[in-house]
Amino acid sequence: MIIQCPKCKARYRTRVLSADQSALQINCPKCAHKFLVEPNGGGEPSVAKITILLVDDARFFRELLVDLLKDRDANLLTADCAEDAWVLLHKHSIDLLIVDINLPDKNGLELIQDIRADRDLKEVRILCISGVYRKDDDAKKAINAGADDFISKSFKPDDLSERIDKLLQK
Numbered sequence: 001m002i003i004q005c006p007k008c009k010a011r012y013r014t015r016v017l018s019a020d021q022s023a024l025q026i027n028c029p030k031c032a033h034k035f036l037v038e039p040n041g042g043g044e045p046s047v048a049k050i051t052i053l054l055v056d057d058a059r060f061f062r063e064l065l066v067d068l069l070k071d072r073d074a075n076l077l078t079a080d081c082a083e084d085a086w087v088l089l090h091k092h093s094i095d096l097l098i099v100d101i102n103l104p105d106k107n108g109l110e111l112i113q114d115i116r117a118d119r120d121l122k123e124v125r126i127l128c129i130s131g132v133y134r135k136d137d138d139a140k141k142a143i144n145a146g147a148d149d150f151i152s153k154s155f156k157p158d159d160l161s162e163r164i165d166k167l168l169q170k
Contacts (some may be wrong), residue, residue, distance in 0.1 A: 006050060007033035007168075010137065025093065029041070032123060034093045037051070050095040050168060051075040055085040055111070057104050065098065068157055069164075078125065082106035094124050096167055099147075101130040101138060109145040116146035125167040129153055 004011045007032040027034050052074050054065045062078045069076055077092065079085040082103050088094070097115070101108040107127060115121045128142035131153040138149040149163050 002039050002128045003029060005033055006035055007031055012148060033095075034092060034123075035095040041067055048074050049073050051077060051092055052098065052164075053077045053079065053085060053092075053094045054098050055079045055082070055103065055108070056100040057081060057102070058100075058131075061131075062101070064094075068160065072164075080104075082108070082111040083110060086114070089121055089124070096125045096127065096164065098127045098129060098164075100153075101128060109141055112142070112147050122159065127151060127167060129155075 003026065005028040006127060008028060010030040012029070013024075025036055042102075050073070050107075050109055052069060052072075053071075054064070054076065055078070056060055056062050057080050059080070062080070066076050066078065073093075076095075077088055078090060079088055082105050085097070085099065089097070099108040100109060103111070108130075111127065112126055115124055115126065126147045126149075128138075128145075128147035129144075129148045129152070130138045130150075136154075142150040151160060151163055
């Protein structure tokens with residue numbers, strides 16, 4: 001059967017999955033992106049949706065992000081602290097992490113640095129957010145820590161959507 005990497009769109013031939021098999025994790029030889037191929041009822045594969053992990057200690061803001069992103073063809077996961085995010089990052093194949101700088105257990109910048117130091121996670125795209133925006137200082141710190149982009153929590157929904165699209169296309 002032929003599968004296609006959702007990130008770089010490269011196509012590959014792989015073995016056929018039967019309906020009773022669990023998902024097969026694929027590491028794209030071209031871009032090293034990890035994704036799942038799951039069998040459907042007819043035995044033909046369906047490539048899993050992208051997965052976005054939203055990390056913020058404020059429940060209201062996590063719910064706001066979920067509401068803004070619910071129309072995307074994506075699995076949305078949430079965490080309220082860096083420790084829970086770390087567990088989810090290792091349990092799931094995360095395509096995009098949206099993380100607040102200010103978290104209760106470990107700040108978002110430290111989490112970003114840990115992700116960039118982990119060879120299994122270094123390809124995760126990261127959008128850093130902060131509600132306490134001090135000019136370009138937070139943005140510079142986030143980029144220096146390893147984030148791919150930064151946006152303040154006073155974003156416009158269209159701006160957030162554009163940034164997410166841009167990060168997922170890389």
